[in-house]
Amino acid sequence: MRICLISYEFPPFVYGGAGTYAKNIAEKLADRGNELYVLAFGGTKGNYDHKNIICHRLGNSGLPRPLWIPSYWLALHRSFERIEKRTGGFDVVVGNGFSELSLPKRHNAPPRITVMHQSAKRVIELVRPSLLERIQNFSNEMGIAPLFDPLLVRRSDKIVAVSNFVKQSLVEDLKVSEGKIAVIHNGFNDFYKEMGEKEYLEARRRYAHDEKGIILFVGRINDRRKGLADLLKAFSLVRDQIGSKLLVAGSGDQTDMKAYIRSMGLEEDVNLLGKVTDEELHTLYTICDLYVSSSFYESFGLTLVEAMSAKKPIIARDIGGISEVVSNDNGILLQDCSISGLAGALEEVMHNLNKYEQIGQRNREYALEKFSWTKAAGMMERLAIGLVECHER
Known part of the structure; x- marks a missing residue:
């Protein structure tokens, strides 16, 4: 399959769990023989050093940091169709969190999967950030994300939740039907190190x-x-x-x-x-x-x-x-x-x-x-294949 992964965070720009997720799910999907086209933030040109992965860098890292993600969204909106045509079209699009925010739903577009790492509404309710904190974190789940989670859900053909807790949060907070959500637990990086x-x-x-x-x-x-x-x-x-x-x-x-x-x-x-x-x-x-x-x-x-x-x-x-x-x-x-x-x-x-x-x-x-990234990638691949088959009928 030809898979487009839209992820603001991707090596070397990794700041948290979303970036770790993008790196590992992309590599394991590529290891299964899929072609991965990653649309990520950053000015670095050249391919990602992994077989079957091509990374397109979007946005301007020369801007002040608060403007990085808006510059990424703008570049994604402008560049997606051009990249899609150049690659010969995608079988499925996978959005990592709200990285795909600026990508509208198009007629006859490939099926879209959105990976949700949390319900932003639930985060706000539990953390109760101040107005200043929300402004400082406007580009993540403590900022503007609660405003746009419903839009991402409507645009998606399938939601992947990283835990049953996230699934239940989305059902309760955004009124998403349970049948639209698949739970795929994260894998992990093996940090065991033998030492004398x-x-x-x-x-x-x-x-x-x-x-x-x-x-x-x-x-x-x-x-x-x-x-x-x-x-x-x-x-x-x-x-x-x-x-x-x-x-x-x-x-x-x-x-x-x-x-x-x-x-x-x-x-x-x-x-x-x-x-x-x-x-x-x-x-x-x-x-x-x-x-x-x-x-x-x-x-x-x-x-x-x-x-x-x-x-x-x-x-x-x-x-x-x-x-x-x-x-x-x-x-x-x-x-x-x-x-x-x-x-x-x-x-x-x-x-x-x-x-x-x-x-x-x-x-x-x-x-x-x-827990295994290989297992998670296999579940993601099967989910994508099912969506593609339904899309082609």
Whole structure:
């Protein structure tokens, strides 16, 4: 099949889960012999370095960042038909989130699938961002997306939800019929890294003294949905009891978070690493004793699966689609989502590491069995084939 994937985020412009999704689903669909034409943001010319993938870069990265996505939408609107004709036509169009916003529904157009990572209306209700935050994040689900989700749904022939939680949210919030939505769980990048004892100890010592445990958090640090402030509060309550270092890996402006850490006197115990490379992330997942998700909104919880693939026990709040990914068999799934509940879970795991290390060992097998980008791509391909066959009748 000739598949057009419309995704604002695509390597090297990847900032979150949508970009990770686009990269992996495109590569696995291409590995199945499909021709992938990716329409992504960025000024970089040339093909993406993967067999069967051609990437067209749209928009102007030379503009101020708030104008990047409007420039992408404008270029998509102007260029889509030209690219389609040049390639000989597409069998199906797949839109990643609201990347496809500026592409109108056309008569006799190929069938369209829209991948929905969340209900933007639900995000707004849970996070309750200020007007300033909505303006600052106007190009994502906390900004203008709630205004346009209904339009995307109407234009689409089929919706792919990344979890049953997202499906139910779309049914309730946008009145989408259940039959229009297919649930295809995300896969994950395998972050398991074999290390010899010497390499392992040297890697740990780069971040913490030998007597210290290591707790890992991965997520955008200035995204309130990730609940980092809650984790820091919980950590401060038990840091003397658990004797651990908290490592925070993720992009975003660190100014406010550094001030917050200083105000609690946690400078020696919390390390803000910023955005890290994949290789560094492999190392962090391998050397940590515990992975924590303190999010109060997650549609899926990709980092949890990554951590489990690295044989780590997890702590997560039971919100959104998290319970589709983990249970108490994988660590601690918190029903008590309070600061004290989170603090208690940290103390429980770090005081009983032998028990939870055994859970971590089992987590890898669980993650490999349940979640796979290859499996997700196969389901997407079958869905697309069914739409194409109906379209041709």
